[in-house]
Amino acid sequence: MLSKIVISLAVFAGVFYLARLFYPFFASLSERWQKKRIERITPKLDRMFIDVPLNKLILLDVLAPLVCGGLGLLFFRSLWFAAAGGAIGLLIPLFAVKRMEAGRRQKFAGQLVDGLMILSSSLKAGLSLLQAFEALVEEMPAPIAQEFSLVIRQMQMGAPLEEALADLKKRMRLDELDLVVTAMLVARETGGDLTVTFSRVINTIQERNKLIGRVKALCIQAKLQGVIMSILPILFGFFVYKTNPAFFDVFLKDPLGRGLLIYAGVSEALGIFFIRKFSRVEA
Structure with missing residues (x-):
């Protein structure tokens, strides 16, 4: 003892x-x-x-x-x-x-057309580009107001417009915004009318959004089928475990059963990944 x-x-x-x-x-x-x-x-x-x-x-x-x-x-x-x-x-x-991040980026993309309309109207009223940005910040909600307030702050601190807009593109990573910034800088360098440029960009973005919306609508059925097929094995396994634990114990206690369970989990994850990958619409 x-x-x-x-x-x-x-x-x-x-x-x-x-x-x-x-x-x-x-x-x-x-x-x-x-x-x-x-x-x-x-x-x-x-x-x-x-x-x-x-x-x-x-x-x-x-x-x-x-x-x-x-x-x-x-x-x-x-x-x-x-x-x-x-x-x-x-x-x-x-x-x-x-x-x-994805939700904020999507919300910004949805506000971009309205923001461009405000910029175009402000420029037509005789305001400078910086004043047009300030009007956008005052009239639009977040996140577009927050992002353009940063652009204004950078320009007020002495940063050139090109640098401020380049930083905005890096933060948001949106194709629509890339189009807007490129068109804006080209129009300024060539002496083009920004109001006309904004009108053309607005039309381009609206047509692009309509096309993407149609494609996404066609992909909804595939996504729904993928979600259902992904959830069914998990629900079935949980049901078997709750109704007949002794049957499911083989997968938890036996090395071969654990290996099969891991294989099933990896296969399930790969299936979800590929279904989402193939049904995703790149904007």
């Missing part, structure tokens, strides 16, 4: 010593890794004019994998699903920011 106590104390002391020895290394490694993740997210949030405190970003980055991993363990009672949930949780912040 005494020997067991001594062995237990020795093991505890050894583990405690190793934990204290390696804790600074792993803590430093974790801090550097988390810092890199935050540095990837923060500039994107700044470009979208979203001010999130650093401590909240870190909290979200820590909680997301813990919550998803806990849900995987709670529903499936398996460390494999807990690990998969934790991995998904790590991707959630990056995915959320990416979706927010």
Whole structure:
């Protein structure tokens, strides 16, 4: 009995010593890794004019994998699903920011025609291009007002128009905006009438949007079929696990079953990727 106590104390002391020895290394490694993740997210949030405190970003980055991993363990009672949930949780912040960027970019594209109409009307009224930008900022909502306010600020600080518009293109990465900026700069260099240029660009963008809308409408059926076919295997597996856990245990406890489960997950992910890839309409 005494020997067991001594062995237990020795093991505890050894583990405690190793934990204290390696804790600074792993803590430093974790801090550097988390810092890199935050540095990837923060500039994107700044470009979208979203001010999130650093401590909240870190909290979200820590909680997301813990919550998803806990849900995987709670529903499936398996460390494999807990690990998969934790991995998904790590991707959630990056995915959320990416979706927010895409939504903001799409909203900007939808406001671009109205913004060009305001610019054209302002120039016809005798205002300068900078004053036309200011009129656009006053009359239009975010995000186009936010982006052109940055353009105005850069020009007021001495940056040339070409540089300010080039930075705007880099931030938004829109084909429609590339067309607008190129037409605007060419018209200024050649002495063309910007109001006529804006009218032609507006017509071009409107016709382009109509064509893209028709193509997207034709792709809706393929996308819907892809979503249904992607969800069905997951729902069926969850149903089998809940109604007959013993049947599903083969996939969790047997090495061959786990391999098949991983193969099914990878195949499912590849199927979703290719369906989305083939049904995507490049604007």
